Amino acid sequence: MHEQDYALSHAQVDQQEVSKVLRNTYGLLALTLAFSGLVAYFAQQMNLPYPNIFVVLIGFYGLFFLTMKLRNSAWGLLSTFALTGFMGYTLGPILNRYLGMSGGGEVISSAFAMTALVFFGLSAYVLTTRKDMSFLGGFITAGFFVLLGATLASFFFQISGLQLAISAGFVLFSSACILFQTSAIIHGGERNYIMATISLYVSIYNLFVSLLQIFGIMGSDD
Numbered sequence: 199m200h201e202q203d204y205a206l207s208h209a210q211v212d213q214q215e216v217s218k219v220l221r222n223t224y225g226l227l228a229l230t231l232a233f234s235g236l237v238a239y240f241a242q243q244m245n246l247p248y249p250n251i252f253v254v255l256i257g258f259y260g261l262f263f264l265t266m267k268l269r270n271s272a273w274g275l276l277s278t279f280a281l282t283g284f285m286g287y288t289l290g291p292i293l294n295r296y297l298g299m300s301g302g303g304e305v306i307s308s309a310f311a312m313t314a315l316v317f318f319g320l321s322a323y324v325l326t327t328r329k330d331m332s333f334l335g336g337f338i339t340a341g342f343f344v345l346l347g348a349t350l351a352s353f354f355f356q357i358s359g360l361q362l363a364i365s366a367g368f369v370l371f372s373s374a375c376i377l378f379q380t381s382a383i384i385h386g387g388e389r390n391y392i393m394a395t396i397s398l399y400v401s402i403y404n405l406f407v408s409l410l411q412i413f414g415i416m417g418s419d420d
Contacts (some may be wrong), residue, residue, distance in 0.1 A: 216384055316405060321376065338375060338378060344367070373401075
C-alpha cells in the first residue's frame with residue numbers, strides 16, 4: 199500500500215515537473231521569437247549586410263556553447279536572448295534579399311505561415327498522443343552529417359537541384375527535431391527549459407529559412 203502511494207506521489211511530482219518545463223519552454227520560446235523578430239525587423243530596415251560565414255559560425259556556436267554552460271543559472275537567460283537576437287540579425291539581410299525579388303513578400307508570408315503550421319501541428323501531435331519519439335535520435339544524428347556534407351559540397355560543386363534538395367532535407371530534419379525535442383520534454387528526457395527552448399528555436403529558424411529557399415526557387419521558375 200505504501201509502495202503504491204509512493205509510486206503515485208512520484209508520478210504526480212514527475213507530471214508537475216513536466217508541466218513546469220513545458221510552460222517555461224513555450225513561454226521563453228515565445229519571448230525569444232518575438233525578440234528575434236524585432237531584431238530581424240531592425241536589421242532589415244537598416245539594410246544591414248549579411249555577416250561573413252565565419253562570423254556566423256563563431257557567433258552561433260560560441261553563444262550556443264556559452265548558453266549550454268550557463269543553462270542552470272540566470273545568466274543562461276541572457277545568453278539565450280543574445281543567441282536568438284544574433285540569429286534574428288542574420289535573418290534581416292535574408293529577408294531583404296527576398297523582398298528584392300518579384301513576389302518576395304508573398305514568399306516570406308507563405309514561408310512564415312507554413313512554418314507556424316508545421317510547428318504547431320507537430321507539437322500538438324506529440325502533446326496529444328504523448329508518443330515517444332526518441333527513436334528519431336539516430337535519424338537526426340545521421341541527417342545532421344548528411345546535410346553538413348551536402349552543404350559543404352554546394353560550396354564547391356554547382357549541381358542542379360542540389361540547393362533545393364538541401365532545403366527539403368532541412369525541412370525534414372527540423373521537423374524531426376521538433377518532434378524529438380517535444381517528446382523529450384513530456385517524457386522527462388529534457389528537464390532544462392533553456393536548452394529545450396534553444397533546440398526548438400533553432401529548428402523553427404532552420405525550418406523558416408529552408409521554406410523561404412524552397413518557395414523562392416519555386417517562384418523563380420514561374
